[in-house]
Amino acid sequence: xxxxxxxxxxxxxxxxxxxxxxxxxxxxxxxxxxxxxxxxxxxxxxxxxxxxxxxxxxxxxxxxxxxxxxxxxxxxxxxxxxxxxxxxxxxxxxxxxxxxxxxxxxxxxxxxxxxxxxxxxxxxxxxxxxxxxxxxxxxxxxxxxxxxxxxxx
Numbered sequence: 329x330x331x332x333x334x335x336x337x338x339x340x341x342x343x344x345x346x347x348x349x350x351x352x353x354x355x356x357x358x359x360x361x362x363x364x365x366x367x368x369x370x371x372x373x374x375x376x377x378x379x380x381x382x383x384x385x386x387x388x389x390x391x392x393x394x395x396x397x398x399x400x401x402x403x404x405x406x407x408x409x410x411x412x413x414x415x416x417x418x419x420x421x422x423x424x425x426x427x428x429x430x431x432x433x434x435x436x437x438x439x440x441x442x443x444x445x446x447x448x449x450x451x452x453x454x455x456x457x458x459x460x461x462x463x464x465x466x467x468x469x470x471x472x473x474x475x476x477x478x479x480x481x
Contacts, residue, residue, distance in 0.1 A: 342375060345383075349374035351382060362423065377417060398441040399456060399472040406471025408446075408453055409432040415466060418444040419455050425464045432456060432465040437475060445479050 339351035349371070351359045359382040361374060382429050383450075408414065409429050416423055419442065438456035441464065452469040466468060 332418035339379070340410075342365045342378075344371050344374065347379050351375070351378045353382070355380070360420055362420050364412060364416060367413075381417060392400060396477065397474055398437050398476045399440050399454070400437050401432045401434050401456070401467065401471060402470040402473050404431045404434045404467070408466040408468070411453075411466050414446075414453065418453075419464070420441075422457070422464045424467075425457070425462050426466070427463065430463070430465065432458070432467060438472075440463070440472075443469065 337353060337355075340354050341352040343350040343352070347362050349361050349363075353359075359378045361375065361378045361381060363369070389409075409431050412426075412428055415426050419426075422441065434468040436458075439459055441457050443452045443454045445451070446468075453466050454469055454472055455464055455466060456472065457464045
């Protein structure tokens, strides 16, 4: 029995702009990845990271029917407070709202932004956001509990 092959669209255009690599697709979507100060300049790796992020990192959706999901932190020990590279690759648009070595408060409610699979521990890592300060945190899915859905903010 022959396996069916899936094809993926290549970007129409790609831009290497200092620290940022931007892929532009025919459907109007774009994917941006940024390297950190400690990352060596490697355009091939930047392109591949952005390409795979476009197709794989966006598999987890957290909003349904215009609702946002609110979670409560049940175990702040599950926080990934030093995962700057993971943050840059999986959630680059929230990088400015993330601070190294900071943890959310246990028992507090946060807005769930998204989830991505951790490549080593094979668990989902959630990005949560404080609605007042807009600060974001990375936390293992086992450290949060869904408490409610709200109308879109």
